[in-house]
Structure formats: structure tokens, C-alpha cells
Amino acid sequence: MDNSANTVLSILDTLAGAGFATCLFGGWAEEVLKLTRPRKHSDxxxxxxxxxxxMLVHHNPLSGLGFTEIPAKRFPHKRAYICLDLMVELFLVKPNGDRLKTLFWGDLPYVWSSPLCCEGTLAGTAIQCTSIENxxxxxxxxxxxQPWRWETFPQDTH
Incomplete structure (x- = not known):
């Protein structure tokens, strides 16, 4: 399936309907926030x-929603799935008192600024999107x- 705005909206709707609190991140968020020009997205x-x-590891309700996990992309800070023939990566942001934190690679804490998300518009639809600051x-x-980790993985130059 084409990685279009409508596909993103469909995936966001599916996750929200299943009770998952998500917000758009990465390249699509940069586009919504007008930090980059519209472009083709790979995930x-x-x-x-x-x-x-x-909820994902032990109960895995996503499988019933058409998501198939990619086991090789299972890390402490993220999980990846195939849905509608596209890779969807979920980054875990844990509430920690009055802060939100991601523990990259299981040992590297990253504290997000507040608010984590803001309202954005994608294809005329209001969505939750990572804030510009974040x-x-x-x-x-x-x-x-995490420079020591990136040295062992190929870097995408795009």
C-alpha cells in the first residue's frame, strides 16, 4: 500500500480505537509541522x-488489528510492525512523575519536553503530532x- 496521508490517518484511527495513546513522530511529523517539504516516506x-x-508483548492486541510484529526490530525503546504493507515503528514514552521519558536501548534515558504533542493537521484531519520543540x-x-551504537549500524543519509 502507498504510504499516504490517508494511510497514516487509518493507522492512527485504528490505534486510537484500540485505546493506544499515540502521536505522529519522525518524517511524517516533520512534514505536518512544516519542518520539511512533503516527500515520500518509507515508514x-x-x-x-x-x-x-x-499490552503489546503479553496480550498483543495489535495482531487482531492487522499488525504483524517484526521481531528483529524489538528493542527496549521500540517495536516495529507491518500494517497495510508498511512498517510502523512505535517508540515507548513512559510517564515518569511529571515527566515523559524514553529509555533508548534499555540504558539511555531521554526526557521529552512538555507538552510532548500538539495538534496538527494531516489531509484536513486534526491529529496528535510530536511538538515542534520535541x-x-x-x-x-x-x-x-548514542554514537557507539550508530557506528555499528548503517546510517541513512536521507
Whole structure:
């Protein structure tokens, strides 16, 4: 399936209907926030606000919604699925007191700015999107957060 705005909206609606608190992240969020020009996207990145992966790991309600896990992309901070023939990556954002935090690779804490998300518009529909502050800061710090890990993985130059 084509990775279009309508596909993103369908996936967001499916997750929201199943009770998952997500907000758009990554390249699609940058486009919604007008930080980049519209372009072709290879996947859909979402932030998932939850205390743990418990619902996904032990109960896996996503399989009943048409999501198939990609086991090789299972990390402490993210899970990846195929849905509608596209990769959907979910990044876990845990409530931690009055802060929201992601524990990258299981040992590297990253504290998100508040508010985590803002309202955006995609194809004329209001959605939750990572805030401009969080998107810009994350992109600026992405590789510097864990340089020893990125040295072992090929880097996308796009």
C-alpha cells in the first residue's frame, strides 16, 4: 500500500480505537509541522505513551488489528510492525512523575519536553503530532545520543 496521508490517518484511527495513546513522530511529523517539504516516506513513526510494552508483548492486541510484529526490530525503546504493507515503528514514552521519558536501548534515558504533542493537521484531519520543540531537539540529538551504537549500524543519509 502507498504510504499516504490517508494511510497514516487509518493507522492512527485504528490505534486510537484500540485505546493506544499515540502521536505522529519522525518524517511524517516533520512534514505536518512544516519542518520539511512533503516527500515520500518509507515508514510511519509514532510515539506511544504507556507505562510499558505489557499490552503489546503479553496480550498483543495489535495482531487482531492487522499488525504483524517484526521481531528483529524489538528493542527496549521500540517495536516495529507491518500494517497495510508498511512498517510502523512505535517508540515507548513512559510517564515518569511529571515527566515523559524514553529509555533508548534499555540504558539511555531521554526526557521529552512538555507538552510532548500538539495538534496538527494531516489531509484536513486534526491529529496528535510530536511538538515542534520535541521534533527539532530529537533530530538534533539523534546520533549524538548514542554514537557507539550508530557506528555499528548503517546510517541513512536521507
Amino acid at each position: 510511519i513513526d509514532l510515539l506511544l505513551v504507556a507505562p510499558s510494552w505489557e 521534533m527539532v531537539r530529537f533530530r538534533a540529538e539523534h546520533y549524538s545520543l
